[in-house]
Amino acid sequence: MENIMKRMTKLTAVSMAAVIAAASLTACGSSASPATTEKAAETSAASAESAAPAGASGDKQFKVGICQLVQHSALDAATKGFVDVLKEKYGDNVVIDEQNAQGDSATCTTIINGFVSNEYDLILANATPALQAAMNATQDIPILGTSVTDYGTALAMDNFDASKGTGINVSGTSDLAPLEQQEDMILEIVPDVKKVSILYCSAEANSKYQATEIGKYLKEDGIEYQEFTFADSNDLQSVVQSAVADCNALYIPTDNTAASNMTVVTNIAQPAGIPIICGEENMMMSGGLATLSISYEDLGRATGEQAIEILSNGADVKTMPIAYASATTKEYNKAYADAIGITMPSDYKALEK
Secondary structure (H helix, E strand, O other), rough: OOOOOOOOOOOOOOHHHHHHOOOOOOOOOOOOOOHHHHHHHHHHHHHHHHHHOOOOOOOOOOOEEEEEOOHHHHHHHHHHHHHHHHHHHHHHHEEEEEEEEOOHHHHHHHHHHHHOOOOOOOEEOOOOHHHHHHHHHHHOOOOOOOOOOOOOHOOOOOOOOOOOOOOOOEEEOOOOOOOHHHHHHHHHHHOOOOEEEEEEEOOOHHHHHHHHHHHHHHHHHOOEEEEEEHHHHHHHOOOHHHOOOOOOOOOOOOHHHHOOOOOHHHHHHOOOOOOEOOOOOHHHOOOOEEEOOOOOHHHHHHHHHHHHHHHHOOOOOOOOOOOOOOOOOEEEEEHHHHOOOOOOOOOOEEEEO
């Protein structure tokens, strides 16, 4: 296709084998009530006090806290993969305190503070706001992130080199699919595209990063674009209406608030016949057209392997490289494609609910 700048550059992935060997925020969404915040702290404390796993005598027993920003299928899958790996390795010798912040950064902080007070052995922070809360809460307990797009942006580190680790008590896995290839997808699916609207939550640092990068690639290919940002779910509908009215295609990066409210986007974009390119598979299946997919469950499992290296093998979290998904797949939502009457390229895998 003439207008596509084919790039051979790929996201350099830190292999999962290397991890084992060497070891698109202020939260968007609705605010949690004081009762929710108090409950999070109480639940964390109760989990620590009641932890009495039946392990073999002399076996090391670990306490691991999980703070997941919000419930949606991508983050759920990452948490599942992580928990499965730890249970497979340690069985009853690991106590996992799994909590959900319901989309509120203040609740993330409360949950993490509970983990720190109870002296957990390791913290999993699922999504950027949870990672930022954990980093601010402790410099001693190892923290692993997952479903985090760009650690340099999330941790406010300049000239960040993922292959060398963060230099602090944080490592983890990234859900970044190659953005150059995502931009190529827009041009493959809508070859006569004139303008792309980029939609994301203004307070999500990783969403802003992805939007900026996609914008650069669109500009290189001579495609006009405009960013449309929303502060939280309350103003999403009006922003989507503006975005859809002024584009040939809509791009949404991995964004927690958008992922939790895809129905709002779909109900406006689909009747208008606008293709939606999504940052991840679960957003696409909730109401988008296409994505360059990674497996969030595999991402969570890779994070679990990192945890084992830290807990059992003495790996230093400060120098542990950030790991990336090693495989991507072009996928599309058949129902959405049929609804807007678009024929997809032959190398895209059709998914149906």
